[in-house]
Amino acid sequence: MTRRPPLRCLVTGASRGIGRTIVEHLAASGHQVAITARSVGDLQSLADSLDVPTLVLPADVTDPGTPDGLVADVVAAWGGIDVAVLNAGEAISAPIHRTDDALWQQMLDVNLTAPFRFIRAAVPPMKQAGFGRIIVIASIASKVGVPYITAYSAAKHGVLGAVRSAAMELATTGVTVNAVCPGYVDTPLTDRALEAIVAKTGIDMAAARATLENTHPIKRLITTDEVASVVDMLVADTGGITGQGIVIDGGSVQS
Ligand SMILES: NC(=O)c1ccc[n+]([C@@H]2O[C@H](COP(=O)([O-])OP(=O)(O)OC[C@H]3O[C@@H](n4cnc5c(N)ncnc54)[C@H](OP(=O)(O)O)[C@@H]3O)[C@@H](O)[C@H]2O)c1
Incomplete structure (x- = not known):
């Protein structure tokens, strides 16, 4: 089953990078969008640039009460969440012997526990409505091991497992659950990774960027528009795609 716009959408991590572009795509399709992140000013300027109804809901997704609270806010304001x-x-990198418990927990909290709690909160209203599209932005590090990001990769593998199991549990309810698994995307997160490579190895920024680009057979970084276009496709899908982790990495991981 598909639903015509406007759908009632919630996007986390909306203040910059991939999340911001996803919001712009959803709004361009005529959907209304509730946006959340910690940077209130960035959220407000994004909302001001959109021609659709928006809710600006600043929060830290790692606070245990945030997912239930934000889903309840969207349902209270718009009567449901689609x-x-x-x-x-x-993504914070470290060799495994320098990955302390705090870094391990930080990566799990934001990349695994928070999306789990949002899925848990969104399922009841979506099931009741007989329609829902849950999309987690995971990573190719959900599918293959990548050096120096053991904690991040463990969290991203974990969240793909949660997506697959939730999708099976909800398969007959009208609610689909999928993940999008990008390679290196041209965002502030990747800029920070490049700065870390420069600081640790002494190579210059151009060489560091080329190193990441060359991990993709297409020899360039993925754009935020390319990730948002797959999200658009999953939102518009009639329900046949569920439990998937769709890779967008220029061909390096073939699954
Ligand atoms: N860039 C890549 O190469 C790449 C590749 C594969 C997967 N991904 C995944 O794609 C997603 C987006 O990454 P990106 O590259 O767009 O990163 P980014 O540019 O750093 O943006 C991250 C977003 O997440 C928000 N965020 C981070 N921690 C948060 C917290 N504790 N509470 C609330 N919001 C929080 C940030 O907002 P505030 O700081 O304002 O809170 C920001 O809006 C991430 O899940 C990342 O793992 C990225």
């Missing part, structure tokens, strides 16, 4: 795009995330 789409949840769980994009907020953070």
Whole structure:
């Protein structure tokens, strides 16, 4: 089953990078969008640039009460929630012997526990409505091991497992649950990764960027529009796609 716009959407990590572009795509399709992140000013300027109804809901997704609270806010304001795009995330690298418990927990909190809690909160109203589209922005690090990001990769593998199991549990309810698994995307997160590579290795920024680009057979970074276009496709899908982790990485991981 498909639903025509406007759908009532919630997007986490909406203040910049992939999340911001996803919001712009959803709004361009005529959907109304509730946006959340910690940076209130960035959320407000994004909302001001959109021609659709918006809700600006600043929050830290790692606070245990945030997912229930934000889903309740959307349902209270708009009478339901049709789409949840769980994009907020953070990637901090470290060799495994320097991955302390705090870094491990930080990566799990934001990349695994927070999206789990949002899925848990969004399922009841979506099931009741007989329609829902849950999309987690995971990573190719959900599918393959990548050096120096053990904690991030464990969290991203975990969230893909949650997506697959939730999709099976909800398969007959009208609610689909999928993940999008990008390679290196041209965003502030990747800029921070490049700065870390420069600081640790001494190579210059151009060489560091080329190193990441060359991990993709297409020899360039993925754009935020390319990720948002797959989200658009999953939102508009009639329900046949569920439990998937769709890779967008220029061909390096073939699954
Ligand atoms: N860039 C890549 O190469 C790449 C590749 C694969 C997967 N991904 C995934 O794609 C997603 C988006 O990444 P990006 O590259 O767009 O990153 P980004 O540019 O750093 O943006 C991250 C977003 O998440 C929000 N966020 C982070 N921690 C948060 C927290 N504790 N509470 C609330 N919001 C939080 C940030 O907002 P505030 O700081 O304002 O709170 C920001 O809006 C992440 O899940 C990431 O793991 C990225």
